[in-house]
Amino acid sequence: MHTPAITGTGVFTPDEIITNAELVAGFNAYADRMNAENAAAIDAGQCEPMAHSSEEFIVRASGIEQRHVMDKTGILDPQVMHPLFRQRSDDEPSLMAEMALDAAKKALAQAGRTPADIDLVICAASNMERAYPAMAIEIQNLLGIAGFAFDMNVACSSATFGIQTAADMVRAGSIRAALVVNPEICSGHLEWRDRDCHFIFGDVATACVIERKEAASGPHFEILSTRCATQFSNNIRNNNGFLRRTRPDGVADRRDMQFMQNGRKVFKEVVPMVSQHIAGHMDDAGLGSDSLKRMWLHQANKSMNDLIGKKVLGRTPEPAEQPNILQDYANTSSAGSIIAFSQNSDDLAEGDIGLICSFGAGYSVGSVLLRRHL
Numbered sequence: 001m002h003t004p005a006i007t008g009t010g011v012f013t014p015d016e017i018i019t020n021a022e023l024v025a026g027f028n029a030y031a032d033r034m035n036a037e038n039a040a041a042i043d044a045g046q047c048e049p050m051a052h053s054s055e056e057f058i059v060r061a062s063g064i065e066q067r068h069v070m071d072k073t074g075i076l077d078p079q080v081m082h083p084l085f086r087q088r089s090d091d092e093p094s095l096m097a098e099m100a101l102d103a104a105k106k107a108l109a110q111a112g113r114t115p116a117d118i119d120l121v122i123c124a125a126s127n128m129e130r131a132y133p134a135m136a137i138e139i140q141n142l143l144g145i146a147g148f149a150f151d152m153n154v155a156c157s158s159a160t161f162g163i164q165t166a167a168d169m170v171r172a173g174s175i176r177a178a179l180v181v182n183p184e185i186c187s188g189h190l191e192w193r194d195r196d197c198h199f200i201f202g203d204v205a206t207a208c209v210i211e212r213k214e215a216a217s218g219p220h221f222e223i224l225s226t227r228c229a230t231q232f233s234n235n236i237r238n239n240n241g242f243l244r245r246t247r248p249d250g251v252a253d254r255r256d257m258q259f260m261q262n263g264r265k266v267f268k269e270v271v272p273m274v275s276q277h278i279a280g281h282m283d284d285a286g287l288g289s290d291s292l293k294r295m296w297l298h299q300a301n302k303s304m305n306d307l308i309g310k311k312v313l314g315r316t317p318e319p320a321e322q323p324n325i326l327q328d329y330a331n332t333s334s335a336g337s338i339i340a341f342s343q344n345s346d347d348l349a350e351g352d353i354g355l356i357c358s359f360g361a362g363y364s365v366g367s368v369l370l371r372r373h374l
């Protein structure tokens, strides 16, 4: 048996940023356009006018101030309201692979590893650009990695479930090292025309190198243990899938083919699920919550994270104990907790304990308990 460790992380951040002000201006222009087009029906009382969005609401409800995206022009164009990407030929790297590659190279560099040291690539994300071949195999090929690769989708918990899978294989000795990459093009599945959710998501890619602790060439995080849990819920759902064309209205632009959520129920049901999950994980590891130096939580909603932190620690966490990145990135699905981890972990001291925890659609919760080594 080997002890697994995270020895490198990397984040690819798209150059383009949409501020709340730009987002709201684009959405309101779309709402005005729809209201003008439907003026007769609205006047006749046959449909409701679309309401405007507001920056103040977005910050208060979520803590999000901006998001990075792969294409802002399409999203902000009231005639389009979704990202526009050029058609790539099958011989070119796909968009998800290109994003993952950037994050993967950074993670490899931090770990002091080359592709020759890696035996497994897992592409763990909440949406895959195509059905097959697996995104992970394309990324493996672009990096020149031998061994094997596969995709995983557990929505927002894809990264932590991927880390558990890789860590278990390192522990069992079936691989030396793995790259877990999380390219999230959330702008592709967000309904930008729905004011209840149009502010929620952004795009990013993250990567982690997981290998034997004894092979680590620099500062790293020993993986003490991992824990995954799922419980079925329809409160976060996306009905897009390969049976789309078989449905009565075919491939029509149906609302349920994008992200849908019952946000209030999610809030109410997921907060206790996550706090109990973390408490149980810590208990089984023989550690009290007072031994936690830092928590890198899933980044969906600031009030949700504040409440989870408070329940876990039994007091309001200090900002440094629970860093948030969602003000800059918004919700980036599975990548969020890994961005928080990657950007806020260098200062931890030898022996410090920290916990990555994701939660989201499924419902799913995944936690990774770590100990810092210098």
Ligand SMILES: CC(C)(COP(=O)(O)OP(=O)(O)OC[C@H]1O[C@@H](n2cnc3c(N)ncnc32)[C@H](O)[C@@H]1OP(=O)(O)O)[C@@H](O)C(=O)NCCC(=O)NCCSC(=O)CC(=O)O
Binding pocket: 052, 053, 054, 057, 058, 061, 062, 126, 155, 156, 157, 195, 196, 197, 199, 236, 261, 262, 263, 264, 266, 267, 300, 301, 304, 331, 333, 334, 359, 360, 361, 362
């Ligand atoms: C979605 C929320 C931010 C919504 O906040 P609230 O519950 O406070 O607000 P609400 O929806 O009840 O709306 C309150 C009032 O504001 C109005 N309102 C809604 N959107 C608005 C907007 N953009 N601008 C102005 N007003 C707005 C509503 O119509 C309503 O009006 P009125 O009062 O008149 O009715 C929150 O519930 C939340 O974050 N829940 C958890 C979400 C979450 O973590 N989801 C996971 C995402 S999935 C994930 O992370 C990825 C994965 O798993 O893959």
